[in-house]
Amino acid sequence: MPAVSMTVNGKAVRAEVDSRTLLVQFLRETLRLTGTHVGCDTSQCGACVVHVDGVAVKSCAMLAVQAEGAEVLTIEGVATGEALHPMQEAFRQNHGLQCGYCTPGMIMTALDIVRRKGHELDDQTIREELEGNLCRCTGYHNIVKSIAAGARAMASGDPALKAAE
């Protein structure tokens, strides 16, 4: 079996994997980082979104060996210790989650939207950018609100206050 090395949430990891192992399987089963979820088998639901070298990737659509040498960020690495990231706080303040299953993928996608589109996000932009993320609980209403609030909070650097509006 080939060995794969990468940095996950700031920690160097190395393991032997079957060559067909998907990145999401490597994260969940080998590293036991189960915050990244699997909701479909056609790369559409987005529950498995992580960042690879700073870019949002569906980790079900990538082999673990393709992430050789990469910097991977999962939902477990988003908060700083006990301090939530402003985007996480925004989801909590705006009731942007119900069952929580799609939430890690939504938050990882949201961070990528902010990276690409900036901090002032209108409703329509967010909705279009969520093309690749499915939620069955919220009707997306509060997810859209959460992402707009989280994006603004990231600009101000004041998570608690800004996300709570």
Add this chain to the structure above:
Amino acid sequence: MSVTGIGAPVRRKEDFRFITGAGRYTADIGLPGQVHLHFLRSTHAHARITRIQAGHASRMPGVLAILTGADIAADKLGPLVCGWMIHSTDGSPMKMAPHPTLPIDTVRYVGEPVVAVIAERPDQARDAAEAVVIDYEELPAVVDPATAQRDGAPQIHEIAPRNAIFHWQLGDAAAVDAAFKQAASVTSLDIVNNRLVPNAIEPRAAIAEYDPGTESYTLWNTSQNPHVARLVLSAFVGVAPEHRLRVVAPDVGGGFGSKIFIYAEEVVTLVAARRVHRPVRWIADRSEAFVADAHGRDHVTKAEMALDRDGKILGLRVKTIANLGAYMSTFSSSIPTYLYATLLSGQYAIPAIHCAVDAVYTNTVPVDAYRGAGRPEATYVVERLMEVSARRLGIDPAELRRRNFITSFPHQTPVIMSYDCGNYAASLDKALALADYAGFGARKRESEARGKLRGIGLSAYIEACGIAPSQAVGSLGAGVGLWESAEVRVNPTGSVEVLTGSHSHGQGHETTFAQLVSGRLGIPIESISIVHGDTDKVQFGMGTYGSRSGAVGMSAIVKALDKVEAKAKKVAAHLLEAAETDIVFENGKFTVAGTDKSATFGEVALNAYLAHKFVGADLEPGLKEGAFYDPVNFTFPAGCHVCEVEIDPETGRVTVARFTAVDDFGVVINPMIVEGQVHGGIAQGIGQALMEQVVYDEGGQLVTGSYNDYVMPRAADFPLLAVDTTVTPCPGNPLGIKGCGEAGAIAAPAAVMNAVTDALGTEDVPMPANQLTVWTVLQRAARQQAAE
């Protein structure tokens, strides 16, 4: 209102773990030594199994066991059962065909599990499953429920000639006939309520562990009702005695009904765990979920409404064929009967109603409850009829509804239900104002100026929730009681654990239930834990479905809190050396009336366990009370949803331009959570109306078997939703709650389709009104116009 008590939009206690990736769903559980199970499923809609060759597969790397129907039969396990007995009009019981966990000789739908392969690794189980060879002798299949009823249709079960499960009816046919004779006008509609896949984003999963030392099992699974699962697995399937089977439903990623039922996969996973003496894990793929989870809806209906000259409804006649799929799922029989026909009176005073329902088998995935379960189908019938009648009579649809509203309560309908309270004009008025109903004409002209069509539609729905009085459902055929249990455990340090038989899979019980306790006991919400979903912790419970957790589950907690308070007052009396009758409990403090002597809740809790001052010994130490609550009636949430659509006649694309919902859920515990429930329900309702549709080809192959083919609603499909409430407290339970979980899915389809048909100027538009459907309707109209 305190900041954390009833009525406060408290941020959810459960969120921290979900937004940090620390949730613990079934598939996240990793047990030492766990192995993996993969199902090989039928590729045929109807076929005889002539041979299963698994010899080669069983010798492949990592393979531990391969199980077939013969192995399950050898274990003498019972079949899967439907727990609600329906009798046909002639008195005969429904034709419940045997539903083997794995089939022995015949498969009856594409996706039916046939062989289970257990291996060290998931990929090894998959590889070996591909090497198993099943020889089939194909049989003719039928997927259309009307065709299934005809002479000469392929017969799916020996027990059910012409695939008939039951012919059932409710109401007074003669009274309805008489009403129709008096009618000034009759509105008739042919309605198909499209088949849907629930699609909770977490696919179903199970992990089973067998302990040979105690001959006991633990099953972690994605269940909305772990106790009911344990009861059925024990008493009917016979996997293990109830006291040696623990069922745990940890964090569950949405249910919408699909995780109520007791399925074959969980049974086989348990059997496999005993056979290989290792923890066995099964996780459904999404494409597998399309055939492994019960589908929803699938009604074909002919409905007629008789009205007098003034637009007052005289009678309603409904005939429905309900497609229940290849086997009867756990509660399948109750959905198109007592959860459907009983709601056909809607919000209206209708003197005579008759409904006949034929339930049939077809070679399709079994059909059971999906968010709303029967009530969306009823609302769609009633609210489409109302809108069409209004248009034909030239009466404003809001006005026609108003003329027929029930205005005095209690109100006995002709179809069993007795509505306890409501104010339908209030929710209609508020919805019309919020939706700017009066301004629709201007918006329509503005759309037309841009070459677009615009339509508006209402849906004044009612639902029966908080299911339900055990005595009532028992008399209607339910195999279980539908009460709920609660236990309140006060710890010596004054913190509180509440054990509930309700199960939260997105509804936020850990927050709302804690709000109730915090408000009542005057302790911080952080000092309260809500414990649910584990049969080893919670003694028994009926679980979460039918919008029942607030009305029934929380009422049980109220009863337990009453007992805790009564006991705590006795403790306080000993502690404060006063008469028990002089103790007053308020804001977390026990006071001796008329004095300044008091004790905090924490001090009383501690003293309940110290018991040092319990002189006379008439008082037991400790502070822990349990209660069972059985409601006196269903609850009747109701409201009015208004949808406005814009249609591009060039492309047939429907855009939901505005959506307004005003709901009467009775007393609201947490408005933030309630709004979220409404948003989600509306999204599923709009999904049914405009996007979602299960398609089978004639041979019984599932054409819409993945997210590539089945259209799931996405963020860009919705406008901002305008949501508000009116409140008439429910008189039937101590909190005045009616329930909010299903309203959106119940109300929205009719509102959307009333808007679409208004825009298109024709009533003949099936759900889902997707781009192709609407474009086809527009082309048909254009051809007709050209011909005239």
